[in-house]
Amino acid sequence: MVADDLTGGMETAAMLIALGIDCGFVTDPELVVDMGETPALVIAQKTRVVAADEAVTKMEKAARALLALGTRQIFFKYCATFDSTDKGNIGPVSDMLMDLTGADYTAFCPGSPSLLRTVYNGHLFLGTQLVSESPKRNDPLTPMTDPDLVRVLQRQTQLKVGLLAHSAIRAGLERLREQVASQAADGARYFITDTICGEDLDALAALTSDWKLMTGNATLVQHYPRVWKAKGLIPAADKRRPLPSVGGPGAVLSGSCAERTLEQLAEFERSRPVLRMDLLSVDGANSAVRAALDWALPKLESGPVAIATSASPDAVKLAQDRYGREGAAQLAERILGGIAVALRDAGVRRFVVAGGESSGSIVGHLGIRKLRVGSYGGPGIGTAVTEDEEPVALCLKSGKLGPVDLFMTMLEAMLHPENPYDRA
Structure with a gap:
């Protein structure tokens, strides 16, 4: 995983660790060289609100370091409120990762139903409010004034953005794959995903577990281990290690x-x-x-x-x-x-x-x-x-x-x- 801030990156690693999966965490891509045996790795860098070209450069270095280890999938982690501006950085970073991984398409899943961050008909809600009507509209760095994530992402990329609507996500894995193939045939390379309950995240994890590139917020990551274990991709043994106590002021x-x-x-x-x-x-x-x-x-x-x-x-x-x-x-x-x-x-x-x-x-x-x-x-x-x-x-x-x-x-x-x- 490449994460656009440290809190979210650490939360993602912690979720995997809680599920018994060993997960490394670094802020410097050069440190992953000796971590190839670890089943999951997070490189977290402060790229959410830096200039888009700087974010792309940092994320590319991180992704290349992971791919050099033989990584089967890159997951680009960003905030559940899709924190970005019309200049990026979600779109530009995703464009780079598409080229680097050779992915045909990818999806965007910021939804976190347990935190009442949901997406319906492509519109992001915080609780019962559209994000544009919530306090997030006043964010000092990434104000969210447009709730339509298809429009938000389309302003950040030249690739066509589609929508995996809730009806498709709940229709079963085969129908969902057909929907992806149909929109991809019409030129869509990116898909905003509706998510209003945990079962939607299960469906998306099953759909994307073999994709070269996936993007979203940390909550989705919790739904992958069951798929990985079923496919024999990770050890079944529990790798949790307690943190030591630390004294001092x-x-x-x-x-x-x-x-x-x-x-x-x-x-x-x-x-x-x-x-x-x-x-x-x-x-x-x-x-x-x-x-x-x-x-x-x-x-x-x-x-x-x-x-x-x-x-x-x-x-x-x-x-x-x-x-x-x-x-x-x-x-x-x-x-x-x-x-x-x-x-x-x-x-x-x-x-x-x-x-x-x-x-x-x-x-x-x-x-x-x-x-x-x-x-x-x-x-x-x-x-x-x-x-x-x-x-x-x-x-x-x-x-x-x-x-x-x-x-x-x-x-x-x-x-x-x-x-x-x-x-x-």
């Missing part, structure tokens, strides 16, 4: 501006201090890092702290007006990345990070390229430990997901042996 770093993250910060603040950093008030990234460290170090003696650049939509707009959309995001990421390094150097060994882009930036600043991932602990949550002499425990979470008390729960869980991460 703990910290929450948050760059997500999602409503759920703001709620989680408020809950954390009921018991522990939170530093909210206003991008309009900071005097550069280096100064902000020093100020945050001066604030945090005395407080860490009594327990975890949280530091956030998270803000309300109005505050985000003001920052974007001053720095530009990309400039504001980059400033926040430099600040949080610098704070993470400073805290690690000061002895912090337990981190909870909120936000996919923030997670990618912080892991990159910390120089982490390979992680031992824990078993799946819930939607949007990935847990892992570095395999260093002084291990660092990480919980990387999607901004939009997780229980309201997640921050303190995960920091405390890292202290305990066996695999406490599953409890969250």
Whole structure:
């Protein structure tokens, strides 16, 4: 799998691990050279909102590294809300992967019915709302203002985009294959897939398990192992390994501006201090890092702290007006990345990070390229430990997901042996 952010990539690996399948996780394609015996591999890189040509270059390097190992299928993992813009990056990356793998066609399955992310007649819903009517329409980086995913993807590619409607998906495997063949004969190379229940994901896994390329969000991946085992493609033995406990101080770093993250910060603040950093008030990234460290170090003696650049939509707009959309995001990421390094150097060994882009930036600043991932602990949550002499425990979470008390729960869980991460 090639994933366009670290939280989603780690969640995907965790899902396979929870099903007893050994799955490697790296952020650097060069590290997969010695992992050819692992049945599943995830290369997660921060490519969701970078320039399209940069995303394509990074993803191509990752895919080539996997294909060099004899990989039978590439899975391109992106967000359940199809996070992208008219310039990409889902379309351009998929175009490259089609050429690289030689696939005749592929499908796009962002749906996650268990999380109420569903697709019907090609339209993406969050709960009962079209995505264009949900809070996702105000996303500071990838606002979703068009719910028709056929139109959204068609604006990103010159290849013809079709639709595998719900009636076709529920008609049985042979009829579904006929529908793919019929649309492909008319020139369709891409298919948006309707998904409104778990049985739809079972059908799509059966349909695509032998395709050279498949794309979607993490939830679909859970439906492949049963097919793989039935075909004798993977060992039947359970390969789950519990994560070790990690001590030392703990910290929450948050760059997500999602409503759920703001709620989680408020809950954390009921018991522990939170530093909210206003991008309009900071005097550069280096100064902000020093100020945050001066604030945090005395407080860490009594327990975890949280530091956030998270803000309300109005505050985000003001920052974007001053720095530009990309400039504001980059400033926040430099600040949080610098704070993470400073805290690690000061002895912090337990981190909870909120936000996919923030997670990618912080892991990159910390120089982490390979992680031992824990078993799946819930939607949007990935847990892992570095395999260093002084291990660092990480919980990387999607901004939009997780229980309201997640921050303190995960920091405390890292202290305990066996695999406490599953409890969250």
